[in-house]
Amino acid sequence: MLRLSVLDQTPVPEGATSREALLETIELAKLTEKLGYHRFWMSEHHNTTGLGHSSPEVLIAAVAAQTNTIRVGSGGVMLPHYSAYKVAENFRLLEALYPGRIDLGLGRAPGGMPIATRALQEGRMGGVDRYPQQVEDLLHYFGTVPKGDHRFGGLIASPAIDSAPEVWLLGSSGDSAGLAADLGLSFSFAQFINGAGGAYAVKAYREHFTPNVSGTGPQAMVSIFAICADTDEEAERLASSFDYQFLLLEQGKLSGGLLPPEKVPTGSFTPIERMRIQENRKRIVIGSPETVKYELLRLADTYGTNEIMVATMVHDFAAKRRSYELLAEAFVLADQA
Incomplete structure (x- = not known):
């Protein structure tokens, strides 16, 4: 049975504010x-x-406090910006507060433009080269x-508890898949970032997986954008906001x-922009419940x-709620809970 995550x-x-968007995230959870x-x-x-x-670690605490059973986590913490020890302390505290529900997803991407990276790493050596050692730490x-x-x-990441968050490595290429396999960690491929090569990366991850002391086997999922509406036509209309937002981002x-x-100025797109829209569609599934489920x-x-994580990016929060409701009905998620 296929699990769906968010x-x-x-x-x-x-027309909205960041505070309104934050409150909508909690309501969506x-x-x-x-x-x-x-x-x-x-x-x-x-x-x-x-x-x-x-x-994400701050918002995890807010979301976990407003929910009871759903696992809550980061997708992800951009570890090269930070001290591995401090991240361990933050997430061990979250695990102590919400035992058995916390996921620590880790990434090596900057999560922003170079000026933000310089500010985050000011006064110390940073960079992705340290990432494998940081994960091991x-x-x-x-x-x-x-x-x-x-x-x-002998250094303790307090609070001293018997459990730890579930650690996932996130990536859009084979590099993080290889590191996850070497360290015996779970792996999530970000198809919402890179629409190609994910299945090969996950296959290689499974083939080279080496269990750590937890003894768990390989666990992999894929993350993708998805927009579901009552009809294919309505989903396409909603997706025009996504298309335009990512065009602007690329430019x-x-x-x-x-x-x-x-x-959205759909009538003024150039041939090259239309080509980019089609390329970006490899990162998203759009349609009616039947289409998206297929x-x-x-x-x-x-x-x-057996697990797919979906991200829905539409302008209207009611349409976003409806998208997740339709997917849940299509996959009969209530029977899995």
């Missing part, structure tokens, strides 16, 4: 828990007005690797937030996974 980036629609979704993850982005926050602090010599041996243009479909099942079969 990635919410807290997009700020045109409460709704998707009732509908039977398995996880609710929040992303990290910096120096942007189009997305509502930069600190985290596992050491969580006690999920064999105990041995460590440059901070380095700032927007005043996600536009409503009626404001495509997600096909995607799950391609990846050989």
Whole structure:
């Protein structure tokens, strides 16, 4: 049976505020828990007005406090910006407050433009080259690797509890898949970032997986954008906001937030822009419940996974709620809860 989970980036629609978007994220978490979704993850982005926050660990605490059963996590924490020890402390505290419900998704991407990276890493050596060592450090602090010599041996990531968050490595290429396999960690491929090569990366991950001291086997999922509406035509109309937002992003243009479909200048797109829209459609599934269910099942079969995480980016929050409701009905998620 296919599990569905949620990635919410807290997009700020045109005419709304970041606070309103944050409150909608919390409302969406409460709704998707009732509908039977398995996880609710929040992303990290910096120096942007189009997305509502930069600190998933803070929002995790707010969402977990408003829900009861759904797993809550980061998709993800951009580890090269931070001390692995501090991240371990933050997420061990979350695990202590909400035991058995916290996921720590880790990424190596900057989550913003170079100026934000420089500000986040000011005064110390940063960079993705440190990332594999940082992940190993985290596992050491969580006690999920064999105990041995460590440059901070005996250091405790408080609070001292018997459990640890579930750690996932996130990636849009084979590099993170390889690292996850080497360290015995779960892996999520971000097809919503890279529409190609994901199935091969997940296959290689499984083939090279080496269990860590937890003894768990390989666990992989795929994350993709999805817009579901009552009809294919309505879903396409809603998706025009997505198409335009990502065109602007690729062109380095700032927007005043996600536009409503009626404001998208579809008639003025150049042939190259239309080509880019079609290319970006590899990152999203759009349509009626029947159409989206078929495509997600096909995607799950391609990846050989039993879990897909969907992110829905539309202007209207009611349409966003409806999208998740229709998916839950199509996959009968209530029977899995």
